[in-house]
Amino acid sequence: MQNFEYCTPTRIIFGKGVVEKLPETMKLFGKRVLMTYGGGSIKRIGLYDKVKELLPDYEIYELSGIEPNPKYNPSVLDGVRICKEKKIDVILAVGGGSVLDCSKAIAGGALYDGETWDLITGKAETTGALPIVDIITMAATGSEYDSGGVISRKETNDKIPYQSMHLFPKVSFIDPTYTFSVPKHQMVSGVADAMNHIWEDYFNLDPNGLADGMMESALRSLIRNGLKAVENPEDYEARAEIFLDATLACNGILAIGEQFSGWPMHGMEHALSAYYDITHGIGLAILTPRWMTHILSEKTEGRIAQYGVNVLGIDSSLPVREQAEKTIEETYKFFESLGIPMHLRDVGIDESRLQEMAHHVAVNEGLDRPGVYVPLTEQDIFEIYKASL
Amino acid sequence: MQNFEYCTPTRIIFGKGVVEKLPETMKLFGKRVLMTYGGGSIKRIGLYDKVKELLPDYEIYELSGIEPNPKYNPSVLDGVRICKEKKIDVILAVGGGSVLDCSKAIAGGALYDGETWDLITGKAETTGALPIVDIITMAATGSEYDSGGVISRKETNDKIPYQSMHLFPKVSFIDPTYTFSVPKHQMVSGVADAMNHIWEDYFNLDPNGLADGMMESALRSLIRNGLKAVENPEDYEARAEIFLDATLACNGILAIGEQFSGWPMHGMEHALSAYYDITHGIGLAILTPRWMTHILSEKTEGRIAQYGVNVLGIDSSLPVREQAEKTIEETYKFFESLGIPMHLRDVGIDESRLQEMAHHVAVNEGLDRPGVYVPLTEQDIFEIYKASL
Numbered sequence: 001m002q003n004f005e006y007c008t009p010t011r012i013i014f015g016k017g018v019v020e021k022l023p024e025t026m027k028l029f030g031k032r033v034l035m036t037y038g039g040g041s042i043k044r045i046g047l048y049d050k051v052k053e054l055l056p057d058y059e060i061y062e063l064s065g066i067e068p069n070p071k072y073n074p075s076v077l078d079g080v081r082i083c084k085e086k087k088i089d090v091i092l093a094v095g096g097g098s099v100l101d102c103s104k105a106i107a108g109g110a111l112y113d114g115e116t117w118d119l120i121t122g123k124a125e126t127t128g129a130l131p132i133v134d135i136i137t138m139a140a141t142g143s144e145y146d147s148g149g150v151i152s153r154k155e156t157n158d159k160i161p162y163q164s165m166h167l168f169p170k171v172s173f174i175d176p177t178y179t180f181s182v183p184k185h186q187m188v189s190g191v192a193d194a195m196n197h198i199w200e201d202y203f204n205l206d207p208n209g210l211a212d213g214m215m216e217s218a219l220r221s222l223i224r225n226g227l228k229a230v231e232n233p234e235d236y237e238a239r240a241e242i243f244l245d246a247t248l249a250c251n252g253i254l255a256i257g258e259q260f261s262g263w264p265m266h267g268m269e270h271a272l273s274a275y276y277d278i279t280h281g282i283g284l285a286i287l288t289p290r291w292m293t294h295i296l297s298e299k300t301e302g303r304i305a306q307y308g309v310n311v312l313g314i315d316s317s318l319p320v321r322e323q324a325e326k327t328i329e330e331t332y333k334f335f336e337s338l339g340i341p342m343h344l345r346d347v348g349i350d351e352s353r354l355q356e357m358a359h360h361v362a363v364n365e366g367l368d369r370p371g372v373y374v375p376l377t378e379q380d381i382f383e384i385y386k387a388s389l
Numbered sequence: 390m391q392n393f394e395y396c397t398p399t400r401i402i403f404g405k406g407v408v409e410k411l412p413e414t415m416k417l418f419g420k421r422v423l424m425t426y427g428g429g430s431i432k433r434i435g436l437y438d439k440v441k442e443l444l445p446d447y448e449i450y451e452l453s454g455i456e457p458n459p460k461y462n463p464s465v466l467d468g469v470r471i472c473k474e475k476k477i478d479v480i481l482a483v484g485g486g487s488v489l490d491c492s493k494a495i496a497g498g499a500l501y502d503g504e505t506w507d508l509i510t511g512k513a514e515t516t517g518a519l520p521i522v523d524i525i526t527m528a529a530t531g532s533e534y535d536s537g538g539v540i541s542r543k544e545t546n547d548k549i550p551y552q553s554m555h556l557f558p559k560v561s562f563i564d565p566t567y568t569f570s571v572p573k574h575q576m577v578s579g580v581a582d583a584m585n586h587i588w589e590d591y592f593n594l595d596p597n598g599l600a601d602g603m604m605e606s607a608l609r610s611l612i613r614n615g616l617k618a619v620e621n622p623e624d625y626e627a628r629a630e631i632f633l634d635a636t637l638a639c640n641g642i643l644a645i646g647e648q649f650s651g652w653p654m655h656g657m658e659h660a661l662s663a664y665y666d667i668t669h670g671i672g673l674a675i676l677t678p679r680w681m682t683h684i685l686s687e688k689t690e691g692r693i694a695q696y697g698v699n700v701l702g703i704d705s706s707l708p709v710r711e712q713a714e715k716t717i718e719e720t721y722k723f724f725e726s727l728g729i730p731m732h733l734r735d736v737g738i739d740e741s742r743l744q745e746m747a748h749h750v751a752v753n754e755g756l757d758r759p760g761v762y763v764p765l766t767e768q769d770i771f772e773i774y775k776a777s778l
Contacts, residue, residue: 001565003406004404011395210607210634220598237597241597256637257403
């Protein structure tokens with residue numbers, strides 16, 4: 001087992017109606033609030049008005065219009081400017097993972113004198129951040145329970161993960177009923193994102209039984225409940241379990257003690273959504289079975305089969321290679337059954353920039369460094385993209 | 390799914406040799422240290438000298454001789470007195486769960502003007518505590534990653550759980566190699582304690598698939614690695630997994646979203662070790678299969694069988710009642726195979742005080758309140774004790 005450090009200090013407040021507890025949380029952090037949100041879905045579900053009603057005595061400034069794949073310019077820059085100008089005490093992020101990721105970059109930038117981009121790239125160290133409270137409305141990224149976010153910069157086609165121990169939300173409010181009205185396309189994308197967070201950890205070089213079983217449990221739960229929620233969007237138990245799965249999937253607890261694997265699917269997907277602005281989870285779902293097929297070998301077949309047997313119920317009496325092949329096939333079919341478009345061409349990506357993206361990934365994501373489950377060269381990445389067309 | 394709040398802010402530093410990082414942790418909390426420990430095993434394994442060597446510039450006061458089933462008088466009272474007299478900044482607990490539990494009570498008492506016992510019983514509220522850093526040397530109680538401890542008071546045969554959000558250790562150092570030299574009797578008792586923490590949560594009225602799978606994974610891991618560690622006490626991978634299982638077993642993460650079950654086995658065991666000072670984990674191992682047999686009914690057989698099928702590999706094609714019966718039998722045999730004495734008479738408990746203890750538990754532990762998986766009356770408790778003789 002690997003030596004490791006683990007700490008997730010965020011308080012989760014989970015369940016129906018928990019937003020009522022917002023005032024007792026917010027009073028811990030101060031009266032000057034930057035409320036961040038996206039395109040307005042929080043207004044449609046009444047959450048915007050609810051927050052305003054719950055915090056009548058607060059001085060609330062707003063940053064709205066935060067994009068999916070949140071952008072450094074204008075969102076992060078605008079947020080940092082408001083925080084500095086208005087001497088904000090606390091950021092209240094209301095929305096999905098993109099809103100929260102963007103808010104983390106703002107929180108770091110607000111306490112930094114230089115260019116926020118230098119914090120994101122790691123050129124400068126993040127030594128503090130404004131406190132963040134969130135009301136998370138999408139089960140997907142797990143940003144509500146981790147210390148990172150992903151920020152895109154359109155000018156350079158960069159999509160960069162930004163992480164610091166200062167970026168854990170102080171408190172995350174998670175009410176699964178907010179996800180009842182999430183459009184199906186976004187919901188299944190969230191399920192795929194959460195599953196990929198688990199796979200990225202699961203396929204590593206130093207597994208242990210405890211973590212394997214926890215990850216397999218979360219994958220089973222996402223599959224079972226993903227199908228239920230597609231069937232009946234207001235199935236509370238299914239929505240609650242999906243949210244809990246997604247919340248735990250990205251902060252390391254399920255993979256505790258296992259080796260960091262390099263997160264190859266996320267590395268490859270970041271280029272897709274940076275170049276084409278596609279939905280992150282959809283990109284991941286398209287790439288994953290092709291990645292599994294590409295890396296299938298005597299070395300990896302056992303691990304792929306273990307996931308298949310323990311999660312998908314693949315028959316363990318078959319030859320191992322056959323178990324692994326069936327596992328990949330069933331994984332593909334599961335995503336299809338959720339209605340996910342399973343080809344890059346379905347989301348507007350053709351062959352023209354595959355080589356350029358593969359090069360960008362090979363240079364920037366370090367997918368060939370030691371420790372990656374199966375190191376990937378630029379050629380490997382290109383071939384995986386090509387198989388995904 | 391239940392509404393819930395969850396937060397475990399403790400930093401875990403896990404692995405071989407991690408104690409070397411002690412100085413960079415301790416410098417965060419101040420120079421005046423109360424070092425707490427037990428009967429001297431930390432001297433035998435060289436850890437006492439190591440700590441002194443790592444912290445040459447600290448003013449270290451000591452409280453040694455902390456008992457298994459740690460006592461309010463003298464240990465907690467002595468510790469509180471030293472903290473107040475010497476203006477201690479931080480408690481460094483070095484040893485097993487008893488040392489850490491005792492240190493938590495000291496940490497609370499040190500910042501309280503009244504009787505520490507009132508904090509433990511909940512008569513007074515714990516509003517703060519000295520910071521605690523621990524180097525935990527036994528895989529058992531999970532005290533290194535939770536906010537509670539259990540304190541005994543001999544005069545009244547009380548053994549009371551004391552819990553407060555202020556009692557989470559700030560940092561827990563966990564080096565599995567320290568457990569190589571733990572005597573087998575204590576090691577298997579630790580495994581039984583950790584398994585019971587999981588069962589206490591598992592047998593509840595509102596399960597969910599994610600948590601079920603996480604708990605089943607930890608139970609499988611404890612069984613598999615418990616047997617390995619009995620076979621070869623220096624099997625690092627086995628020791629590491631057992632420690633990780635135990636660390637996660639008691640703070641709610643594995644059972645996240647499930648209903649609180651009332652912890653009946655712990656409630657019944659507290660009387661055994663309060664009246665007879667037996668080893669906590671051994672008492673639990675003796676009671677558990679008898680409790681399962683006592684509560685076996687049409688209502689519970691499915692859940693017991695689920696644990697049996699998913700953890701012990703019981704044949705799921707058998708009739709459910711038979712699955713459940715085999716599950717209980719295999720659980721008993723597993724503890725036997727670890728060399729645990731499986732009768733109360735083996736640990737010096739005869740029939741003479743069973744009724745008195747059953748009455749004490751019925752009055753003090755609330756095992757018949759709503760929410761308990763199967764509510765237990767005084768008569769039930771007496772019968773479970775009797776079946777355990």
